[in-house]
Amino acid sequence: MKLQVADLNSFYGPAHILFDIALEVGEGEVVALLGRNGAGKSTTFRSIVGLVDNRSGRIVFEGKDVSREPTHAIVRGGLGYVPEERRIFTDLTVEENLEVGRQPKRPNAPHWTREKLFTLFPNLGEMRNRPGGRMSGGEQQMLTIARTLMGNPSLVLLDEPSEGLSPKIVEQMVDAILAMKKEGVSVVVSEQNLHFARLISDRAYIIERGRICFGGTMAELDAQPDIRDAHLSL
């Protein structure tokens, strides 16, 4: 088991956001975390990488409980995180953005170099010295993923990668995620878009009001259209 989350509860100030979240991600698996706006998808990811201070529960990554570790240590351990708002360093060039993400080689994860990433995302290779602030939304999204891969993660949390992108870019995104999977990287992808999720995922969880209300394979989800329709806006 790559990642195991159990009894995860998170708070923003006095507000209780996540209730007993439980998730599992297998080796090399792509898992979708589905839910509406405000359901708690991003908070789940932020809690896993330690960006939410007030949280409790168990987060076991590669057999080790990381719930007490600071964000940078969790990420250094091989758990990559791509935030929703892209958060490109706009003053830095493409290459410099990648440099920030660079971490040493890891024995149990594929090793990514700049050149290898430029073949996966050819657009980026053509604008190596362009400042991040002067890129289109799709290019920025590619750059955030490439930047996280520079850390040689064995698992990546991808927060709403298709949001606000044109269909053509979404297609490239699908290719990129499948390429990551082929290299052996496990992926958890949060999505509102079921069609997109279906193209890449092995399994799915549905989160609603901070609670997991479904977990199973895509086929099982399709077999229960009432659950699907109740919790996802299609």
Added chain:
Amino acid sequence: MFRDARLRRASQLEGQDLRLIQTLILRRREAPSRRMQAPMFTEPGPPMAFYFVQFLTGLASAASLFLVASGLSIIFGVTRIVNFAHGAFYMLGAYVAFTLTERFSGALGFWGGIVVAALVVAAVGVLVEMVLLRRIYHAPELFQLLATFGLTLMVQDIVVLIWGPDDLLGRRAPGFKGAVDFFGQNIPSYDLFLIALSPVVLGVLWLLFQRTRWGVLVRAATQDRDMVAALGVNQKWLFTSVFALGVFLAALGGALQIPRDAVHHALDLRIIVEVFVVVVIGGLGSIIGAFVAAVLVSELNAFGILIFPKISIILVFLVMAVVLIVRPWGLFGKPEAAARRTPGLTVNPWRPLTSGERSMSIGTLVLAAMLPLFAGNYALTVGSEIAIFVIFAASLHFLMSVGGLASFGHAAYFGLGAYGVAFLAKAAGLPMVVSLLLGPVLGLLGAAVFGFFAVQLSGVYFAMLTLAFAQIIWSIAFQWVTVTGGDNGILGVWPDRWASSPSSFYWLSLAVAALVVTVLRVIVFSPFGFALRATRDSPLRSEAVGINGKRVQWTAFVISGAVAGIGGALFAYLKGSVFPDSVGISLSVDALVMVLLGGVETVSGAVIGAIVFKAANIWLVSQTDLSKLVLGGFIVLMVVAFPKGIVGTLEMLRNRRRSTDTKSALATSQVEVAE
């Protein structure tokens, strides 16, 4: 060690006067053979050459200013802390370099001493960062400024303990002892060295930030700290290393000054005010901005002294005002994203006093009014002073807690009120009632002028600008001897007979304090007060409902300045005199500490804070010679351990007791915070 009576006397002057006189003296000292041919004071030589030399002197002064300002900028860029203690590190650099260069001789001793001094101070900086700053990175910026100011206070006493109170004259730099002749004008060759040094430092910093992984990480963290952590970078060490570099630069700037300038224990405030002006003009966070603005400010100083010899700082102020109007974020800065709300984390909404609390306050006031029945004259004088400081603290509280604008130079308006009274009573000979009413108008006018510029900014920029303004007023009070009496102040401002006895003056102060506090409270809960608080909490939304935020803040600034002026007016009569101290930075900080001690997020904190702080302060000064060390330590401790203040803590305890009843209700109401 070289002793020169003229230099020692000169070093008691401040700022540019000192520097100019020293360069003149140094030039004469360094080239005795030329003294007969070109005596500086009587024959200025060819005018063009003189101006050129003056220009070079300005450039040389810019070197240290640039080093300190760039250090401050780098630290702010990444940690978002405006390190007030940067002046203290500059001063420490000078002192340590003095000791090392005296101890080790030769060129290696000197240059090695300079670099080692900067490294030693950088190590001290690392210690400070790890022990203190790491605890307050997430605190509101006001607390960060105050904590680092507390450090500055402590360092002032510590350097006096170690090096003594006298000015120290350092060695001159080996290899740069002479002067270069330029059309009969002498330029110290050390000045030329400094002029060459700053572009080199600028270049090295540029390479460091553009060409190294560390530099890339720092630039990334300047933009988005959390994202850098989310990519596996340990922010802690990044912050520490950035802080070390910034402190190293400041200490280097100080160490490099020892051949030019006497080392003394007031260097820190002098440089930090100039540095604040530099970063406000250049743009906080920009190294190139620090460079350009350092040169600009130094040149303005160098030529300002020729144009307005008495109030040379005016020129710098004018340029700063223009820059702020055209580019509020500085020449090379970037418009800041919405600043962190300064106090603003208030969970408990403010409410007017209940009738019970109101009668309790009135009862307390009546009790206080009965003090003269049993207290002696000394206690009554102390009581008057406390009442005056309640007025002062309440005025700052109004601006800071209600308006969300933390002024670091509020003493300016207090002092203006005091000087206003002194002018009216002494020069115009008006009766006390009239000058008490009109004196604060000077504070009001000052607040109207400076407030107009200050409210264009917010957050740390606002704090730095108000501090710079206050220092300008202070310099005028200090330098313009013919009008203000300079350091000798204005004496003999005594109250009329009806208020001259300690008890009647106490009653007067108490009555004014009660009136002022009541009026300010009424304003807090008036429509204007709501508009002010709305602007504080959300500038955009309040603008969207039709509130002219800048005008509201300006009005608040003027009200606050006028009230501070009232306090100052009473203070002048209490002391019978006015001195530049009444405008001084330590008074401004006292006010901040009073508000903070009482509780910045409360309505009545300022009153309680002023009473407790002033009483403790008067007692402390009578008990110890190291009052700055104790006060500084107290400020640091308060910020770290006790940020809610007295009233805030009491309210929290009370609410906690109350909320146990409502807890279940709260838990079930799921607040839907968007992810």
